[in-house]
Amino acid sequence: MGFLSSSTAFTRFFLIGDPPVNLQEHFTEAVRANAFWDIEKTDAERGLGWVEFDDFTSDAFDPPERTFLADLVVLTLRIDKRSIPATVRRLYVKREEDAYRRKTGRKHLSKTEREEIGDKVEKDLLAKILPTPSLYDVIWNVPNATVLLGTTSQAVISDFMELFHKTFGLDLRLTHPFALGETFCNDEQEIATWAEVEPAVFSAISAGEGEGESHE
Amino acid sequence: MSELSLIEHKSYIGQDFLTWLLAMSEIRGGEMHVPKCGKFDLIFDQKVIMTSAAEKVAWTGEITSIDQIRAAIRTGKKVLEAQFRLTAGPKEWRFNLNTRTFQFKGVKTPKILAREDTEILYDKLDVLDELIGFIDELFSEFVRRRLDRQSWEAEVDAIRNWLNWT
Numbered sequence: 001m002g003f004l005s006s007s008t009a010f011t012r013f014f015l016i017g018d019p020p021v022n023l024q025e026h027f028t029e030a031v032r033a034n035a036f037w038d039i040e041k042t043d044a045e046r047g048l049g050w051v052e053f054d055d056f057t058s059d060a061f062d063p064p065e066r067t068f069l070a071d072l073v074v075l076t077l078r079i080d081k082r083s084i085p086a087t088v089r090r091l092y093v094k095r096e097e098d099a100y101r102r103k104t105g106r107k108h109l110s111k112t113e114r115e116e117i118g119d120k121v122e123k124d125l126l127a128k129i130l131p132t133p134s135l136y137d138v139i140w141n142v143p144n145a146t147v148l149l150g151t152t153s154q155a156v157i158s159d160f161m162e163l164f165h166k167t168f169g170l171d172l173r174l175t176h177p178f179a180l181g182e183t184f185c186n187d188e189q190e191i192a193t194w195a196e197v198e199p200a201v202f203s204a205i206s207a208g209e210g211e212g213e214s215h216e
Numbered sequence: 217m218s219e220l221s222l223i224e225h226k227s228y229i230g231q232d233f234l235t236w237l238l239a240m241s242e243i244r245g246g247e248m249h250v251p252k253c254g255k256f257d258l259i260f261d262q263k264v265i266m267t268s269a270a271e272k273v274a275w276t277g278e279i280t281s282i283d284q285i286r287a288a289i290r291t292g293k294k295v296l297e298a299q300f301r302l303t304a305g306p307k308e309w310r311f312n313l314n315t316r317t318f319q320f321k322g323v324k325t326p327k328i329l330a331r332e333d334t335e336i337l338y339d340k341l342d343v344l345d346e347l348i349g350f351i352d353e354l355f356s357e358f359v360r361r362r363l364d365r366q367s368w369e370a371e372v373d374a375i376r377n378w379l380n381w382t
Contacts, residue, residue, distance in 0.1 A: 003340055009321040012348070054333060074337065139341060148344070152319040174219065176317045177233060178226035180352070184359045193363050199228035200368075202235060202375050203290045 002150060003137045009152050012175035013161075014183075015145040019170060023142065024068035027168060028061060034167045035059035036078040043127040047080045048159060050167070056135050073140035077149075077160055080131035084122065092121045136160065147172055223316060230315030233358050234295040236371060238264070239378040241300075242282060250353035256304040258354075260285075263312070265297040286379050297321075302350060309347045318355075323347070 002008065020026045036049035036059050052058040052066060053074040061067050067074060096117045097109060109117075137150035138160070149160050161172050173179055178194075185191045217225065238260055241248070246259040264279045266288050279285050289295070297314040299322070307326040314321070325343040330336045361367045 003344070004336060006324065008323045008325075008344075009319070010323070010344075011317065011319045053337075069334070072337075072341070141341075141345075152314075152321055174223070174317050176223045176226070177230040177315070177355070178222060180318065180355060181229065181359045181362075184356045185363070190363055194359070197229065197362055200232045200235070200372055200375075202372065202379060203292060 002135065003139060003148070008150060011149045011152055011157055013147040013149065013172035014175055014179065015140070015147060016171040016173055019142070019168065023073060024064050027073075028064040028068070030167050031061050031064075031067065031075065032059070034163060035061070036080075039080055039082070039131050043123055045082050045126060047078075047131065048163065049078060050075045050163070051078045051135075052076065053137065056133065071142050073138075073142065075138045075140075077136040077138055077156070077163065078133055079136070079156065079159065080133045082126050082129045082131045084125045084129060089118075089121065089125065092125060093118055096121050138164075146175075227316055228294075230318065231294045231296070232362075233355060234298050234313065234315050235289060236358055236375065237300075237354060238282070238285060238295070238298060239375045242381075243374060243378055248350075248354065250350070250357055253304070253350050253353050256302060256350060258300055258302050258350075261299040261301040261310060263299040264295055266293040267296050268293045283382075286381065290379050302347065304346070304350070307343070307346070309343070311347065313351065318351075320347070 003010070031050050034049055036051045037047050039045075039047035049059065050061075052061060053076050054066070056076055056078055097114065100109065100113070100117060101107065134156075136156055137148075139148045141147070147164070149157065151157070157174070165171055181194050182191055185194050237258070241258050241260055246257045247255065248258050249255045260282055262280050264285050266279055266285070268291075279288055285295075295315060297312050299310070299312045302309045302311070309323065309325055311323040312321040313319075323344070325340065325347070328336055328339045328343070330339045361371050
C-alpha cells in the first residue's frame with residue numbers, strides 16, 4: 001500500500017546503529033545490487049527486491065537523487081509471486097497421474113512417482129502463470145533514525161527487514177509498545193522499572209482469569 | 217528472549233494503553249493536551265477489536281459502541297485494535313491503532329494541497345509524522361504515569377469508575 005494513497009497502513013521501525021554520513025555515495029550500488037529481479041521469463045515462484053519509489057518498473061535508481069533525497073531515503077519493495085490455484089493443480093496432477101497409469105498399465109502409483117508428477121505439473125504450470133506484483137513503500141527518515149514500511153503484513157515485514165539488512169548492513173527494530181516505552185525512560189532505573197511493569201487490572205474478572213499473569 | 221517473544225510477552229502494555237486512551241478520551245470529553253503537541257481532540261470512532269484469551273476458544277470481534285466496550289472490558293476482554301478520529305485545528309486524521317506492534321491501519325490524513333511529486337511526498341510524510349507525534353506523546357504520558365505507582369493507581373481508579381458509567 002502506498003503512502004500517497006488516500007488510505008494507508010504502515011509499520012514503524014527504529015534504526016539500530018549509525019549509518020554513514022553520505023548515504024547516496026555509500027548505498028547507491030548496494031540498492032542496485034539488491035534491486036528487484038524479474039521472474040516473468042522464469043518458472044520461479046517469487047521475485048523480490050527494490051524498485052524506484054515513483055516507478056515500480058524501474059530498478060535502475062538513476063539518477064540516485066530520486067531515491068536519496070535531502071533527509072529521506074525512499075524506495076519501494078516489490079514482491080512478485082506466482083501462485084497456482086489449488087483446484088487447477090489438482091486437475092492437472094490428476095490428468096498426469098491418469099496418463100501415467102495408462103502408460104504403465106498400473107493401477108497404483110508409488111509415493112515417489114506421485115511426488116515427481118506433482119513437481120513436474122507445478123513447474124509446468126508456474127511457467128504459464130503470470131506473476132502478480134505487490135508493492136510496499138519504504139521511507140527512511142535519516143535524521144529521526146526511523147523507517148516506515150507501507151504494510152502491516154508480518155510475512156512482508158520479515159522479508160523487508162532481511163532485505164534492508166542485506167542492503168544497508170543495518171538492523172531495524174519494530175516500534176512495539178515495550179520498545180517505544182524504553183525510549184521514553186530517562187535512566188537505567190526507569191528502564192528497569194519499565195521492564196517490571198505488570199498487566200493492569202481494570203476489572204474483577206480480568207484479575208481472576210488465572211492465565212498465569214501476575215497482577216498488581 | 218527473541219524480539220517476537222518479547223512482543224508477545226509484553227502485549228498487555230499496548231492493551232493497557234489503548235484501554236487507558238479510550239477511557240481518557242471519554243473522561244476528558246475528547247480533549248487531549250500533551251506538552252509537545254498542545255491541545256487536540258481524540259475520539260473513539262466506531263470500531264474496536266477485542267479478544268478474550270480467558271475463554272477456551274479465543275474470541276475476537278468488533279464492537280461499535282463505547283457502552284459495549286466498557287461492558288466487554290468489565291468481563292475481562294482485552295482491546296486489540298481501536299479506531300480513532302483525531303482533530304487538531306483544521307486538520308483531521310482517522311486511523312486504527314493496534315496494540316501488539318502499534319501499527320497504523322486505514323489511515324486517512326488531512327488533504328494534501330501540494331502538486332509537485334516530491335512536495336506531495338514531503339507533505340504526506342509531515343502529516344503522518346504529526347499523527348505519529350500525537351500518539352507517541354500520548355504514549356509517553358502513559359509511560360510516565362505507568363512508571364509512577366501512585367500516579368498509575370489514580371489512573372486505574374479513574375478507569376474502574378469509567379467502566380461503571382452508564
